[in-house]
Amino acid sequence: MAQDDNTAQGDNDIPLMQKILDNHFLLLFLGVTIPAVLYTVWGIVDIMSIPLAK
Numbered sequence: 001m002a003q004d005d006n007t008a009q010g011d012n013d014i015p016l017m018q019k020i021l022d023n024h025f026l027l028l029f030l031g032v033t034i035p036a037v038l039y040t041v042w043g044i045v046d047i048m049s050i051p052l053a054k
Helices: 002-009 016-022 024-048
Strands: none
16 A cells, blocks of 8 residues: 555655656757757847948
8 A cells, every 4th residue: 555655656756856857859859949949049149240331
């Protein structure tokens, strides 16, 4: 009986960060998306900082 209570609460005892790090597809998505967004924003800022020709 006590073991059933432990298995029922087993999912609730897992920390959020461990759930995120155990999800391989989420890590793959974040590993592709975050650099793509950062480099895109960096490129836009870099282009905007170029002075206009006279």
